[in-house]
Amino acid sequence: MPAERHMNMGLVSRLKRWYASPLWRAIVSLSLVMFIGIIFNADGTFLQWDTHRDMLRQISVYGILACGMTLVIISAGIDLSVGSVLGLSAVLFALFSMHFSLPAWVSVLASLTVGVLFGALSGGVIARFNVQPFIATLGMMVFARGVAKWVSGGEKISTAVLLPDGTYNYVEPPAIFNFISSRILGGNIAIVTILFIACVVFCWVILDRTYWGRYLYAIGGNEEAARLSGIPVQRMKIAAYGLSGFFCAVAGICQAAQELQGDPEAGSTYELTTIAIVVIGGTSLRGGSGSIWLTLLGSLIVGYLEKILSINAVGEESRLMLTGAIIVGAVMLQRNARRNG
Helix, strand or coil: CHHHHHHHHHHHHHHHHHHCCHHHHHHHHHHHHHHHHHHCCCCCHHHCHHHHHHHHHHHHHHHHHHHHHHHHHHCCCCCCCHHHHHHHHHHHHHHHHHHCCCCHHHHHHHHHHHHHHHHHHHHHHHHHHCCCHHHHHHHHHHHHHHHHHHHHCCCCECCEEECCCCCEEECCCCHHHHHHCCEECCCCEEHHHHHHHHHHHHHHHHHHHCHHHHHHHHHHHCHHHHHHCCCCHHHHHHHHHHHHHHHHHHHHHHHHHHHCCECCCCCCCHHHHHHHHHHHHCCCCCCCCCCHHHHHHHHHHHHHHHHHHHHCCCCHHHHHHHHHHHHHHHHHHHHHHHHHC
């Protein structure tokens, strides 16, 4: 009996350690979602590669935003402006490329620069004036959306270029648009998906292979202790939000290329899905813990869940309610795991 009791206690201990691991929770969650897809496969639609390819393409823009959000949340921050900065970047990229006919590298560089500047501005307000991240990025969300509408005149920037006489001249989509919206490997992988994976690898290098990443974890774990340890807290916060703005610009460029237009309303409510991806993946909203690989798993969980609901003709209202419930459930699961861990 004592030996059996000891074995049972060992099993319980292992289960607790597993339950406390965000990676294992994310893997099990993804497996559960995949299992649901196999059961509710919409007459075999879920079992076709085209479904998975399209899911990866559709979630890639959100995943790119989530890369930047991961850096911010690890540092115990939040960025509600990601959708608006995406919309502004999409407008500027379309404007530079189609209306101003600038070279592709100039349009890309200019859009990325604006994204970094807007992100760094949020970080500067938070770091230097001690404004709560929620308030600062909420203000930036409204401000960036207003700039997008001002720059575009409240209209979508498309291939229809307005001439001084009031007529329209229709231009061909720039080559950079066609490239970003194309597929490779026999049409099986979208370029946008490749860019998403590149962003994940870039974040992994920052978080796991540079002192910047160690600093971000330290700031998220205990900001005061990080400051006393000599970590440049203000600069690192500005850098984190600047990188978030960078990824917003990348996502905005991808969005404009796929839609062949820069919509000032693009990215509306994207911040909700982005935060959901990071939290569902297992990165703690309290900061100091998490990884970009958890965000990748979170992207797949949300992407497959959305795809399964879509192919089974579930209404948007039900999808939104389910996403909200999952976010709350994920946070509660994290909290219980910390108590048991």
